Amino acid sequence: MNPKTDLATPFAARAVNLANSGLVVLDAAQEIVLWNGWMVPRSGYSAARVRERSLFEVFPELRGSRVEAAVLAALTEEVATTVPASTGRAPFPLRAAGSFDGERIDQAVSVTPFLEDGERYCLLEIRDVSGAVDRERRLLDHAESLRARSYVDGLTGIANRRHFDVALDRELRRAQRNGGALSLLLMDIDSFKAYNDHFGHQEGDSCLSAVAQALAGMLKRAGDVAARYGGEEFAAILPDTTLLQARVHAEAIRAHVAALAMPHAPAAVRPHVTLSIGVATFDMDRLNDAATLIEAADKALYAAKRGGRDRVVVDGDAM
Numbered sequence: 345m346n347p348k349t350d351l352a353t354p355f356a357a358r359a360v361n362l363a364n365s366g367l368v369v370l371d372a373a374q375e376i377v378l379w380n381g382w383m384v385p386r387s388g389y390s391a392a393r394v395r396e397r398s399l400f401e402v403f404p405e406l407r408g409s410r411v412e413a414a415v416l417a418a419l420t421e422e423v424a425t426t427v428p429a430s431t432g433r434a435p436f437p438l439r440a441a442g443s444f445d446g447e448r449i450d451q452a453v454s455v456t457p458f459l460e461d462g463e464r465y466c467l468l469e470i471r472d473v474s475g476a477v478d479r480e481r482r483l484l485d486h487a488e489s490l491r492a493r494s495y496v497d498g499l500t501g502i503a504n505r506r507h508f509d510v511a512l513d514r515e516l517r518r519a520q521r522n523g524g525a526l527s528l529l530l531m532d533i534d535s536f537k538a539y540n541d542h543f544g545h546q547e548g549d550s551c552l553s554a555v556a557q558a559l560a561g562m563l564k565r566a567g568d569v570a571a572r573y574g575g576e577e578f579a580a581i582l583p584d585t586t587l588l589q590a591r592v593h594a595e596a597i598r599a600h601v602a603a604l605a606m607p608h609a610p611a612a613v614r615p616h617v618t619l620s621i622g623v624a625t626f627d628m629d630r631l632n633d634a635a636t637l638i639e640a641a642d643k644a645l646y647a648a649k650r651g652g653r654d655r656v657v658v659d660g661d662a663m
C-alpha cells in the first residue's frame with residue numbers, strides 16, 4: 345500500500361469519509377496525504393486541492409499556533425497532543441458545512457504520531473465542539489447573572505443584606521489596615537406600619553423603592569454602599585468618612601427624603617415620609633468589628649426613634 349496515494353480499500357476509504365470529524369494525515373514533511381470528506385464542505389478545499397501541499401501553506405495562520413507546536417512534537421518526538429477548544433479563536437478556518445462567511449466552528453484538535461513502513465506520519469482529528477462550547481458559555485453567563493442577582497435586593501434594586509455584609513467586612517478590614525475612618529448609617533422609615541395600613545402593602549413597596557433610590561442617589565463616592573438592611577430598614581457604608589462628616593451626610597439624606605414630600609398616613613409623626621438615622625464610626629479600640637459597629641448604629645437609631653423620629657442620632661449622643 346502506498347499511503348501517499350490511497351487508502352488500502354474502498355471500504356476503509358468510505359468509512360474515513362463518513363467519519364463525523366475532520367481526519368487529516370501529514371507526512372514527515374508536513375504535507376497532507378489524507379483529507380477526509382468531513383473537511384471538504386467545512387474548509388472549502390477538496391482532497392485533490394490540498395493533497396501533497398504543506399498544511400501550513402494551505403493554512404498559513406496555523407504558523408505559531410498550538411496546532412503547529414503539536415504537529416512538530418508528533419513528527420519529531422512522536423508525542424501525542426490534544427489541543428482543547430479554548431475561548432480564543434478556533435485554529436482552523438472551518439465553518440458550518442456550506443456556509444463560507446459564518447462563524448468559525450469551535451474545535452478540539454488531537455494530534456497522534458504513527459509509523460508506517462519506517463516513515464513518520466501524524467493524524468490530526470478535528471472535532472466540532474461548538475455545541476459544548478455554546479452550552480458552557482450559556483452556563484457561565486447564567487451563573488454570572490445568578491451571582492449578580494444574589495447580591496441585589498429584588499424589590500428596590502439596591503444592594504441586599506448579603507452584599508452589605510460582604511462590603512462592611514471588606515471595608516472594616518481596609519480601615520483596620522490603614523487606620524482609616526469608616527462610618528455606618530442605619531436608617532428606618534418612620535411609622536411604616538401605619539403607612540402600609542393606610543395605603544396598602546403595594547403602595548408600601550413603592551415607597552420603599554422610592555426611598556431606596558433617593559438614598560442611592562445621595563451616595564456618590566465609588567466606595568459608598570447603599571443597602572436594604574431589612575424590611576423597611578436601610579444601611580449606608582461610608583468609607584473614609586469621619587463621625588462628624590457622617591453626621592452631616594446623614595442629615596442631608598434625612599432632609600432629602602423629607603423633601604420628597606411623599607404623603608404619609610394620618611397616624612405618622614409628619615404628614616410626609618421621614619427617616620430616622622443612627623450613625624456610628626469605626627474605632628480601633630471599641631467599634632472594631634461588624635457586630636459592635638452595627639450594634640452602636642442600631643442603638644443610635646433607636647435613640648432617634650425614641651427622641652421623636654425624623655432625626656439623626658450619632659453614636660455617643662445616644663449615651
Ligand SMILES: Nc1nc2c(ncn2[C@@H]2O[C@H](COP(=O)(O)OP(=O)(O)OP(=O)(O)O)[C@@H](O)[C@H]2O)c(=O)[nH]1
Binds near residue numbers: 536537544576649
Ligand atoms: N410594604 C412593605 N412593608 C414592609 C416590608 N418589610 C417590612 N414592612 C413593614 O414595615 C413595618 C415596620 O413596622 P414597625 O417595625 O412596627 O415600625 P414602624 O411602623 O416603621 O414604626 P417606627 O419604626 O417605630 O417608626 C411593618 O408593618 C412591616 O410589615 C416590605 O417589604 N414591604
